[in-house]
Amino acid sequence: MEKRKEIFPLGIPGHNLGEIEREIDNTEPPAWPINEELKEVGKRINRIDARAKVTGQAKYTSDMQLPGMLYAKFLRANVPHATIRSIDTSKAENLPGVHAVHIVRNTSEEGEASETFPGVKYVGQPLAGVAADTLDIAKEAVSLIEVNYDEKSFVIDLEDAMQPDAPLVFDAPMGAQVDGGDVGVVHEGDKGEGNLRGPSTSSFYGGPRGDVEQGFAEADVIVEQTYRTQVHTHMPLETHGVVIDWTSDEMLVYASTQNTANVRNELADYFDLPKSKVRVICDFMGGGFGAKHSAGSFGPMAATLSKKTGRPVWLMIDRKEEHLAEGNRPNSIQTLKIGARNDGTLTAIDQKSYGTAGVGLGAGVGRVAQVLYECPNFRTEQYDVLTHAGPGAAWRAPGNVQGAFGVEQAIDELAEKLSMDPLALRDKIDKSEVRRVERMRGAERFGWSQRKKAGSSQGTIKKGMGMAQSCWPRFVTLNSSVEVRVLNDGSVEIRSSVQDIGTGTKTVLAQVVAEELGLKTTDITVRIGDTLFPDGPGSGGSVVTGSITPPARNAAYEVKMKLFEQLAAKWETESGKLVARDGQILHIEDASKKIAFKEALRGMRTGQITATASRTNDYGGFQQPWGLAYGDLGSVQFAEVSVNTDTGFVKVDRIVAAHSCGRPLNIGQLESQINGGVIQGVSYALYENRVMDSSTGHFMNANAHQYKVPYSMEIPEIEIEIVEEYTASSSTDAYGIGEPANIATAVAIANAVYNAIGVRIYEIPITPARILKALNKVYE
Amino acid sequence: MKKNSKKSHAEGHSKGLSRRGFLRGAGLTTAGTVVFTTGVQAFEAHTQPAKGTSFGPGSIGIEMKVNGRMQSLTVEPRTTLATALRDHLSLTGTKVVCDRGSCSACTVFIDGKPVNACITMALDVGDREVITIEGIARNGELHPVQEAFIEHDASQCGYCTPGMVMSCVHLLENEENPSLEDVKAATRGNLCRCGTYPHVFKATLSAAEKMK
Numbered sequence: 001m002e003k004r005k006e007i008f009p010l011g012i013p014g015h016n017l018g019e020i021e022r023e024i025d026n027t028e029p030p031a032w033p034i035n036e037e038l039k040e041v042g043k044r045i046n047r048i049d050a051r052a053k054v055t056g057q058a059k060y061t062s063d064m065q066l067p068g069m070l071y072a073k074f075l076r077a078n079v080p081h082a083t084i085r086s087i088d089t090s091k092a093e094n095l096p097g098v099h100a101v102h103i104v105r106n107t108s109e110e111g112e113a114s115e116t117f118p119g120v121k122y123v124g125q126p127l128a129g130v131a132a133d134t135l136d137i138a139k140e141a142v143s144l145i146e147v148n149y150d151e152k153s154f155v156i157d158l159e160d161a162m163q164p165d166a167p168l169v170f171d172a173p174m175g176a177q178v179d180g181g182d183v184g185v186v187h188e189g190d191k192g193e194g195n196l197r198g199p200s201t202s203s204f205y206g207g208p209r210g211d212v213e214q215g216f217a218e219a220d221v222i223v224e225q226t227y228r229t230q231v232h233t234h235m236p237l238e239t240h241g242v243v244i245d246w247t248s249d250e251m252l253v254y255a256s257t258q259n260t261a262n263v264r265n266e267l268a269d270y271f272d273l274p275k276s277k278v279r280v281i282c283d284f285m286g287g288g289f290g291a292k293h294s295a296g297s298f299g300p301m302a303a304t305l306s307k308k309t310g311r312p313v314w315l316m317i318d319r320k321e322e323h324l325a326e327g328n329r330p331n332s333i334q335t336l337k338i339g340a341r342n343d344g345t346l347t348a349i350d351q352k353s354y355g356t357a358g359v360g361l362g363a364g365v366g367r368v369a370q371v372l373y374e375c376p377n378f379r380t381e382q383y384d385v386l387t388h389a390g391p392g393a394a395w396r397a398p399g400n401v402q403g404a405f406g407v408e409q410a411i412d413e414l415a416e417k418l419s420m421d422p423l424a425l426r427d428k429i430d431k432s433e434v435r436r437v438e439r440m441r442g443a444e445r446f447g448w449s450q451r452k453k454a455g456s457s458q459g460t461i462k463k464g465m466g467m468a469q470s471c472w473p474r475f476v477t478l479n480s481s482v483e484v485r486v487l488n489d490g491s492v493e494i495r496s497s498v499q500d501i502g503t504g505t506k507t508v509l510a511q512v513v514a515e516e517l518g519l520k521t522t523d524i525t526v527r528i529g530d531t532l533f534p535d536g537p538g539s540g541g542s543v544v545t546g547s548i549t550p551p552a553r554n555a556a557y558e559v560k561m562k563l564f565e566q567l568a569a570k571w572e573t574e575s576g577k578l579v580a581r582d583g584q585i586l587h588i589e590d591a592s593k594k595i596a597f598k599e600a601l602r603g604m605r606t607g608q609i610t611a612t613a614s615r616t617n618d619y620g621g622f623q624q625p626w627g628l629a630y631g632d633l634g635s636v637q638f639a640e641v642s643v644n645t646d647t648g649f650v651k652v653d654r655i656v657a658a659h660s661c662g663r664p665l666n667i668g669q670l671e672s673q674i675n676g677g678v679i680q681g682v683s684y685a686l687y688e689n690r691v692m693d694s695s696t697g698h699f700m701n702a703n704a705h706q707y708k709v710p711y712s713m714e715i716p717e718i719e720i721e722i723v724e725e726y727t728a729s730s731s732t733d734a735y736g737i738g739e740p741a742n743i744a745t746a747v748a749i750a751n752a753v754y755n756a757i758g759v760r761i762y763e764i765p766i767t768p769a770r771i772l773k774a775l776n777k778v779y780e
Numbered sequence: 781m782k783k784n785s786k787k788s789h790a791e792g793h794s795k796g797l798s799r800r801g802f803l804r805g806a807g808l809t810t811a812g813t814v815v816f817t818t819g820v821q822a823f824e825a826h827t828q829p830a831k832g833t834s835f836g837p838g839s840i841g842i843e844m845k846v847n848g849r850m851q852s853l854t855v856e857p858r859t860t861l862a863t864a865l866r867d868h869l870s871l872t873g874t875k876v877v878c879d880r881g882s883c884s885a886c887t888v889f890i891d892g893k894p895v896n897a898c899i900t901m902a903l904d905v906g907d908r909e910v911i912t913i914e915g916i917a918r919n920g921e922l923h924p925v926q927e928a929f930i931e932h933d934a935s936q937c938g939y940c941t942p943g944m945v946m947s948c949v950h951l952l953e954n955e956e957n958p959s960l961e962d963v964k965a966a967t968r969g970n971l972c973r974c975g976t977y978p979h980v981f982k983a984t985l986s987a988a989e990k991m992k
Binding site: 044046047049050051052053054055056057058059060062063065134135136235236237238284285286287289318319501502503504668669671672673675676677678679680703704705709710711712713715718 | 859863867873875877878879913916931935938940941945965969970974981
């Protein structure tokens with residue numbers, strides 16, 4: 001392919017902004033200047049679908065109503081471990097209004113080939129489904145199904161499950177789950193003894209480094225501690241579910257999903273259909289946070305019921321089912337040992353973790369210990385422990401939020417032992433330039449200089465300040481494609497299967513295309529979340545913006561160049577002399593040659609000009625060819641808390657969140673996502689917790705009123721510092737913010753609590769009971 | 781929180797039916813109804829037992845005034861107002877999230893008062909008027925709260941947004957000069973899992989300014 005050279009902005013405006021020359025393919029559009037010089041990109045542009053949301057017109061999967069549609073409901077296991085002797089559905093089938101009952105059969109994937117029904121391994125496991133005229137009838141029918149269980153002993157608690165005589169969750173090898181969490185290189189499910197699986201000792205950044213024992217021998221100071229984090233669930237407001245209409249022609253699926261293309265692929269695979277005969281649509285989606293990448297068990301169930309009845313089937317699970325069965329962030333017990341010299345230089349990091357993702361895998365603690373700081377000697381062992389509880393799923397920066405909770409408290413503790421300011425220690429050991437700027441700007445805004453010595457706050461309510469930071473890899477999905485078409489009335493359409501899960505993907509796509517075509521964001525029609533269109537990425541790993549906006553710009557550029565060629569021929573000039581700006585196409589040398597964008601389209605030979613582009617390689621190449629970019633998405637967050645030492649109640653007063661995501665595309669939407677990451681971090685630090693009864697195996701707070709998350713009264717003041725950072729990586733040079741926003745908050749709060757009361761809390765959530773215990777105000 | 785009567789917004793904004801007329805309403809009349817509000821009043825219960833007639837289990841025909849129009853629908857007595865609105869009248873802006881009155885996603889107004897439609901029975905509505913999120917904009921003209929939600933990016937996934945808008949509209953229709961604390965109090969029952977609260981607060985305070 002022909003190449004050319006372009007000069008790109010490089011670095012951080014106000015700090016070290018410079019330029020770099022890159023050789024790029026000729027099909028790539030010209031370099032964009034920094035945001036200050038752009039019109040639509042990098043601005044506060046209203047979300048293009050906001051009106052539909054505020055008027056109630058937005059149609060989510062749960063809102064779909066198709067002609068003749070039936071409502072479906074699952075029957076779920078109410079014991080944690082059993083074999084099923086029999087299931088009697090006769091009463092349910094005879095209930096007026098019931099159209100079909102389907103029992104889940106054993107597919108022998110779990111090595112229990114002789115059984116008719118799959119073995120029950122957790123409370124909430126789907127056993128059967130009913131389709132009826134109304135949801136109320138379906139619920140009643142489910143209550144009429146009789147299941148005869150042969151109950152077995154079970155184990156719920158992580159530490160109990162690690163005992164050699166613990167009841168086994170799987171007595172046969174198991175595979176990795178689709179929705180699994182992130183432990184770097186996922187270990188094989190058949191490695192390990194008893195309920196233990198693993199360990200995972202490496203990630204895509206590599207394996208262990210150096211000699212850890214030697215590193216500790218060279219250390220002047222060593223910090224060693226055990227940290228514990230809880231299981232918490234995603235609780236998206238719209239639950240998991242689908243509406244499926246399986247006719248003889250095709251399977252039409254409305255799905256509340258973070259990945260339309262993957263849901264299509266799974267259903268096509270499950271039912272042995274060509275991908276072209278399964279269409280998945282997700283226009284509006286009511287929250288996912290990592291758990292909604294799969295067709296799950298609800299997809300096949302709804303499809304089967306649709307096939308049996310010949311009618312569309314609505315199957316959205318309820319709040320309790322959502323908590324029980326559709327994902328959670330696994331817990332962790334992590335021991336972390338860090339050695340350093342007196343000047344702060346790290347000499348060794350040794351990490352070992354155990355976590356349970358219930359009947360699933362993926363309970364590791366991520367890569368924060370491995371890559372956040374320079375350290376020549378590093379080792380990690382991350383174990384999964386199987387328990388009789390609902391499966392874990394990826395949850396906003398999977399693994400890394402747990403891992404950061406240990407690492408960033410340990411670094412805080414190390415700073416104190418070394419009599420260094422926590423920011424100064426990080427300046428010494430963190431090589432990231434963007435985090436250096438974030439620490440500087442964030443500290444200034446936060447008033448870090450006002451921070452007092454730990455435990456020195458006077459009075460009953462003690463104030464404290466803390467900070468923590470995080471890293472998240474920049475990766476992109478190379479299988480990310482988008483079509484841009486311009487119609488002969490001047491209207492512009494963007495089409496891709498990529499979905500907008502509330503992050504604002506529709507709007508940033510429109511902004512990028514508008515900028516390229518010299519139009520306004522509101523001029524662009526965005527049709528995404530439909531597998532009729534080219535495959536877009538799944539909304540996970542913060543990959544969407546970095547994956548799909550460059551091809552959107554490239555496709556718009558290609559369309560524009562085709563239009564310019566037609567126009568240049570008419571004007572008898574060269575297409576290279578034309579530009580699109582302010583809704584017009586202009587000749588750069590001849591002021592008489594000027595036409596409104598819409599007018600220019602009228603003379604076209606065809607009804608549209610269209611182009612489809614896919615994500616090209618980063619301009620400077622990748623760290624790993626599959627799409628791991630250089631650098632990382634860094635954040636630094638500061639927290640101020642009040643701790644009532646009489647009641648143990650902790651209130652987060654203020655968070656300053658300094659973040660980078662390459663070239664920011666939409667400031668309002670970025671702030672929204674950062675607010676959300678911070679608030680979920682507050683929730684993880686202080687409130688939410690899956691409470692299991694280990695004597696019955698039941699999830700005791702599987703609802704919205706006892707599963708405590710923050711509401712308006714618990715929201716701290718949040719200030720956001722967005723640091724623009726140009727890396728000349730792609731035609732938009734933009735990345736996501738979803739995961740980075742959530743990693744540092746909880747541990748920043750834990751460090752602030754320590755600063756307030758002078759006693760460290762090593763376990764979240766930081767409840768009043770834990771504070772009072774730490775202050776020796778309660779006795780066990 | 782102090783109560784101010786609205787001066788001119790309602791008249792200025794709505795065409796035809798007076799907004800103030802139906803938002804203020806005439807209070808609760810139907811026996812046996814339990815009303816949770818999303819903030820302004822914490823809890824209000826009518827303990828008088830229902831008299832006489834029993835219904836069900838089969839479906840019966842009822843009439844209900846929704847967003848200014850009389851609607852006829854056939855529902856089972858166990859049908860909640862949320863189900864009646866969503867499944868029978870296709871007014872799907874009202875969302876069901878917790879299904880037991882703890883998240884306010886299903887907030888609608890009954891005679892001007894915010895209630896959770898998921899724990900209100902359709903038969904208990906009686907002759908009172910229901911306003912849903914679909915009835916907040918009039919003739920295509922958005923309420924200032926809706927305008928401000930757009931301008932301040934006060935929705936992410938958007939699933940809590942209808943309930944959040946209802947709570948904030950109710951606040952501003954009853955309080956001319958709300959403080960940040962008033963906005964927090966008005967939305968204290970509204971669950972938003974995306975964490976959009978800071979923008980909701982900003983939007984509502986900005987809408988209050990514009991409504992003056």
